[in-house]
Amino acid sequence: MVKVTKKQIEEELKNGAKNITEDDLKKVIGRIDEIEKKFEYRSPLRRFASDIKLLCSIIKDYASGEYRKIPWWSIAAIVFTLMYMLNPIDLIPDFISFAGYIDDAAVLAACLFMVEQDLNTYKDMEKELMN
Secondary structure, X not given: XXXXXXXXXXHHHHHHHHOOOHHHHHHHHOOHHHHHHHHHHOHHHHXXXXXXXXXXXXXXXXXXXXXXXXXXXXXXXHHHHHHHHHOOOOOOOOOOOOHHHHHHHHHHHHHHHHOXXXXXXXXXXXXXXXX
């Protein structure tokens, strides 16, 4: 079995986020339906479906200019993570049963941890708008 450490996951995320561009943001936004469907039907990752919806929402709002109270690095980390989810050949290829989803979940968890404060600020803003 392939073993991936927490440090490898964090480094993958940090290095990947450094190379994200506005074009990557647009590409991911164009594939949001595909990303969300992947999490609805992939039972090992289904528990992250609401997190994925939140990440997709924040990047759409960032791209449209509706929400800019988030540093580019956080947006880049989110975009990289979503691109990673779409890539079937990553640290552990998705075609390896169940184990192929472990790195996807680990990258997603690392991203959620790294941008947690920015996500909480965004959620608070959404709550204010609903009231």
